[in-house]
Amino acid sequence: MERVSFPPLSRVAICGGTHGNEMSGVYMVREMQKRKVDQAGSASITTVLSNPRAVDACRRYIDQDINRCFTDALLSAPLTDSSPYELRRAKELNAQLGPKGSQEAVDLLCDIHNTTSNMGLCLILYSVDYITLHIYKYIQSKMTSTPVRAIQLDIPLPEAYSFESVGKHGFALEVGPQPNGVVRADIYNMVKEAVDLTMEWLQAFNSGSSFEGGEVEAYTTERSVDYPRDPTTNEITAAIHPQLQDNDFKLLRPGDPTFLTFSGETVKHEGEELYPFFINECAYYEKKIAFHLAKKITLNFPSISGHSVSDGHF
Amino acid sequence: MERVSFPPLSRVAICGGTHGNEMSGVYMVREMQKRKVDQAGSASITTVLSNPRAVDACRRYIDQDINRCFTDALLSAPLTDSSPYELRRAKELNAQLGPKGSQEAVDLLCDIHNTTSNMGLCLILYSVDYITLHIYKYIQSKMTSTPVRAIQLDIPLPEAYSFESVGKHGFALEVGPQPNGVVRADIYNMVKEAVDLTMEWLQAFNSGSSFEGGEVEAYTTERSVDYPRDPTTNEITAAIHPQLQDNDFKLLRPGDPTFLTFSGETVKHEGEELYPFFINECAYYEKKIAFHLAKKITLNFPSISGHSVSDGHF
CATH class of the missing domain: 3.40.630.10 (Zn peptidases)
Known part of the structure; x- marks a missing residue:
């Protein structure tokens, strides 16, 4: 160039x-x-x-x-x-x-x-x-x-x-x-x-x-993931899994834990490998975003x- | 007993x-x-x-x-x-x-x-x-x-x-x-x-x-310490020092850093050895408390x- x-x-x-x-x-x-x-x-x-x-x-x-x-x-x-x-x-x-x-x-x-x-x-x-x-x-x-x-x-x-x-x-x-x-x-x-x-x-x-x-x-957002929610009350039923928490930009693979429900069950990532970020950002609870998933580009x-x-x- | x-x-x-x-x-x-x-x-x-x-x-x-x-x-x-x-x-x-x-x-x-x-x-x-x-x-x-x-x-x-x-x-x-x-x-x-x-x-x-x-x-509070403040605006002029931040219950000795001002100067602890806790608690900014200082008792x-x-x- x-x-x-x-x-x-x-x-x-x-x-x-x-x-x-x-x-x-x-x-x-x-x-x-x-x-x-x-x-x-x-x-x-x-x-x-x-x-x-x-x-x-x-x-x-x-x-x-x-x-x-x-x-x-x-x-x-x-x-x-x-x-x-x-x-x-x-x-x-x-x-x-x-x-x-x-x-x-x-x-x-x-x-x-x-x-x-x-x-x-x-x-x-x-x-x-x-x-x-x-x-x-x-x-x-x-x-x-x-x-x-x-x-x-x-x-x-x-x-x-x-x-x-x-x-x-x-x-x-x-x-x-x-x-x-x-x-x-x-x-x-x-x-x-x-x-x-x-x-x-x-x-x-x-x-x-x-x-x-x-x-x-650079990272470019592919999609966002919401918290698991109670279908009746719409309240969240899980927190970010300890293995995902604080691991922004670490590649998330299918089967990796994403959420831990308040009753103790693990929810796993489905779909393609992507980079999570804005994991457990406070202001995004009301936006119904638990984390974003990004592709890495050059x-x-x-x-x-x-x-x-x-x-x-x- | x-x-x-x-x-x-x-x-x-x-x-x-x-x-x-x-x-x-x-x-x-x-x-x-x-x-x-x-x-x-x-x-x-x-x-x-x-x-x-x-x-x-x-x-x-x-x-x-x-x-x-x-x-x-x-x-x-x-x-x-x-x-x-x-x-x-x-x-x-x-x-x-x-x-x-x-x-x-x-x-x-x-x-x-x-x-x-x-x-x-x-x-x-x-x-x-x-x-x-x-x-x-x-x-x-x-x-x-x-x-x-x-x-x-x-x-x-x-x-x-x-x-x-x-x-x-x-x-x-x-x-x-x-x-x-x-x-x-x-x-x-x-x-x-x-x-x-x-x-x-x-x-x-x-x-x-x-x-x-x-x-x-157990810990029993002796006193509380406020943030350094601007005498005119009353706004805080320093954050908790990185060496104190996250070190709740670690004995604070005279001369240990307590605050780092926004212009880069270090403020040091004066007075007796005490145990700090509630260091940088969000809700205590409005209460004018940067941290509490405690004695340890049995x-x-x-x-x-x-x-x-x-x-x-x-």
Whole structure:
């Protein structure tokens, strides 16, 4: 593949508290605001606490999950007096950092999340975006404290529902395991390291550095698995099996245990070999997801270089 | 010490969901109700979902922490239209399983809790109660899957605020680490094992068995430590230090790290050697407690025996 040249990434947003009980992002953003971080080399940095009311309440959301509100359809629907708080706030964020899909949108949006799953550090990426793939490769090559992986969502931009889709380029940083409402220093430090590495890459890129192309592995969701449920009450009747718990991204083979019912029986995996992730994520109980199952794919991407600001390519 | 003889423990309550997002107790109680467990030998078993509205909302509580509502003062205060839901529910529970301090109260009340702290399995006991100390010793001698410890609260019964104080004898089972809103099979199995062992002990005791006295270790709280906070905003400025995190009940010495600030500085323990527990418990952020510090004490207790039902001692 040939080298691809990109304009500088001049406007960057680092966001946390999109889910108000995922504390790494809340404290990361507050710390950056306290230290008045608003510049990384030639790039301007905006730090945003995305869902302040949910942060105050220490809940995922007030009325509905804001991280499902950033589709074109929802962002363009008129507000009424009874519109949920998060729809209102999503429009504010879109006005501040977007509009999504426009030339006015920030060049890069990084949204910080936590999971109760043992997923280490994951970048969640939309389709194939050379910029975010290069950032992923850079973080992965530098971080040693935890495994770094990528999850690719194959959703066209207008239907992309999560906050990072508002930026011209964007990714979610998903880091765990951490209970909701709790901040762990080890997890906070992973987030800080990944944000620092993103800034480091950004400065080099904006200074005109070139980055070698190559290939990376990523996971792409095939399907989701719900908990076994009581057909009458719809309540769950089993927990994730101890042999699956905390084993995110470890290949699940037919016959491997997936659930242990509250009366002690083991449920086994049926179907093809796939990689489980988001195993026992707290917020997915209400979404009826015990875990996702993914295929591993290889993504190729070209060498890239930024026009340095001094190139005068504006 | 001499052998002490007790009447049978004929009425027993197993309770869960006192905090609506601590899932082991919720699923344990539901499973017992599904299996219609209402008898253990000669004892009748009542299973109770203590705070059903909080369970439905998957929150610790709706209006206030119900597990602080069982003082004599609160239980006897008249209800008004604006009384918090939990005060109302506490009175209902006191009517069903108490009244606290009366002859009508259940003989034994076991209330199941979870913590995000790495505390293994703890029995929380009020003052010196030979029955609960014997149950503690029994569980400790039989369980191998996790450390079993006791925390003793030295509060006179009228001021005792937690649900288990409604029974003639009572203890809380506190098991972790588990995120709020999540059920882990390993933690669920520990709770199940402890409940099963309690029932086993109960049946032997009610059949007239004798149990040897002895001594056990317990932890008793000296003081609590809050997070470092910003004097202006009152927001926390540090997380539990990685060297303290997950090290509940490991002796904390002067100079040992306690916090790591979000800007990277280490805060150290000052004062005497004590045992930390409830380290980074989610629900204690709002109570301004980062961890408790305890002394280790030794409790002596006599041999006991139950009058068997066939003794005709009623």
